[in-house]
Amino acid sequence: MQRFWPRYYEKFVCTADQCPRTCCQEWKIPVDEATEERWRKLAPPQAVKPQRKALSAYIIEKEETRVIGLKKDHRCPFLTEKKLCALVSAYGDEVLSETCTDFPREVHVFSDHEEETLMPCCPAVIDIWKKEEPGFPNIPGEEENLLFLLRKEILDLLAEEKISPEEALLAAFYILLDLKGRKKPIPADVSDCFSEKTKKELLKAIRKVSLPTEDTALECNEILQDLAVNYQNEGLYGDFLDSVLELSAAISDGEWDEVLEEKWNVFLQEWKKWDGLIRKFLMNEIFSDLVAADSDLESLILRMEWIALEYAGIRQSAFLNWSLKGEGTLAYETLRDAIVVLTRMTGYEEEDIREYLENSFECPLWEWGYFALVLSRGAE
Template identity: 35%
Template sequence: MSNTIKVNYYDQFKCIADKCSLSCCQEWRIAVDDETHQKWQGVQLQGVTEAGKNKEPLELCSCVKKDENGYVVALKQDQQCPFLNQKKLCNLVIELGEAYLSDTCTTFPRQINEFGERTEYSLASCCPAVVDLLNENEGKLQFQQEGSSKQSDEVLMAVRDMLIAVMEEESYSVPERLMMLFYALLDLQTKKKLTQEQIKSHSAKKYLEPIVEAIRNMKFNVMDTFFERNELFLDIVENYRKQKLYVNYIEEISVLAESLEEEYSDEELLEKLKDFEAQLIPYEKLFKNYLVAELFGNSLMPDMTLEDLIIAFEWITLEYSVIKQGIFLKWLSGGSKEMTYTMVRDYITVISRITGYDHSDIKEYLENSFESIIWEWGYLALVVGHEKI
């Protein structure tokens, strides 16, 4: 019997259209599937200006180009979709109806993964309205199941369930949870044959407590962690800076990131970091929910291996670390004033978009950037550091 599972806030999502602070109709790749491209042949938009005067008709296919992965919407010079009007509404929908939208525009930010008879529904965190739902969610994220109630015997599903269970464990800090989980993943990778019992044991207190005790007794160099995150941030945003995308969010803080050692002493940065972490505490639940959502939606895809899952976990950890660095740099550039929810939400959204690669592209990035595609445990510990969040 087939079954479906979805995050508990999935059906609450509603596009906020012109009220969105970070429209998905600008500054990133908008795919056009073959069926939609065919439907657009010979179709025009009439369109009107703000004053109500007619524009020149716009051929839909004149707004399409081809890249290495297929057809995409050719953005205008301001990096906006040519179908977006001055009120930030889609002229395709206004004039022709939703049936003329591409699959990408119809489904975003919804994510649907199919594993045989099991279909999973989640929402991508690269949409501000989704981050709002994560922030508003009370307690643990829930996963609603319909259809067969039988638990999957697939071991990688069990591994992901273990990751989510530990990430929900509030007796540990968020960095501690990430370090413990990576240790568990590397341990599971050494097993000749994974069993459900082995996997489940890695979320048990008697397994986790010695690990977290060892972590808490470790000496962390705060500045080493900080500057490693800073380098990761600059590396991740480099191509977007070259393409002049998300300029308002990444350019100024990237310039600051490049000059930190000249502008601040280590002592000054340590004081700033202490203040920053204190101001981040109200957002601990949001970061936890973000990580749980990422683990559910992006750590496991059809036909993955355990190594693939570990690579996905590394990438989620990298995203989390770069998001924190981006928020810190924005906060610092604004004079270290009180942090706002909007600031936190915007950088979760922007960095999630910038790091939203396919798994094959993630592997290529890691292969080109690190000695081994599977990190040593110590490197992940260096990246996440010892802070509470």
């Protein structure tokens, strides 16, 4: 079976103790059966506290999954004070579970090929995008497959620098809804929808849409709070979330005024300076997550909505962090941390995404107007 990956894929190197937000803290670390069996025969390194008889004694069951039981501070028990893995130091990389070995790599298996990508919930991946172009591969036969052709056209649209990342997503979502309304869309319909003439007319109409800045800012505020509530209740990502959500709640409880309006508009100009990085992030999400082995057109629409929610949470948390720090400019580190934390918080499976959208919205399939409200930048 053929395997494909973006050009940047092979440039990844774990930064280990230099990582600004380790993957060995504040989320589930699954342990596969083969690893658990090996761990039954291995004693924990002396650096691991509290000491138990075997490595397997550190495994617990959580939400029907066998995972490493984290310490009270939500750190992996094998993570040393120097932010290194005690298991690797003692036994080498071979002792790690599949999850620890593979992260942040992920593999998507289709009927005739496999695709490998890197997840943006690792800071080192964002660092690569800051310097490198992703270089997404062309998949043989994608122009004859409706869903893969849609993905290709959306990637091409996002790559156009004269179109803002938000405009590209707005146009793509409009086209997806249009195709969903047809009886049996075929690849030729996709090509027609993404023709230069159609795109020009669509983008012209999109740029005429004017939405109140206050409505977008407050809606994104609510989205962030909703995405973060469970993590805050569990005491996760407190260094990132606590002050951000406190300011978010204050904005939600108060009235939007001219000071906030001005601050939001200044932030959006700072945000715009990072269009290149945001564009790469969104393209990676489209390539990695838009199409799955069992996808249909409706699942693509739901995935686009999830990417919009993810984007809204990232932008809103970056705005709040930027406000708290009193930064004149939006620092790269502030943006990177927002991407890493929010993508860790939104790394849901397909079934969970559908359930979330069904529970959170009157209809899981949004109207285009709401999608536009979430993504709006306000007046350019």
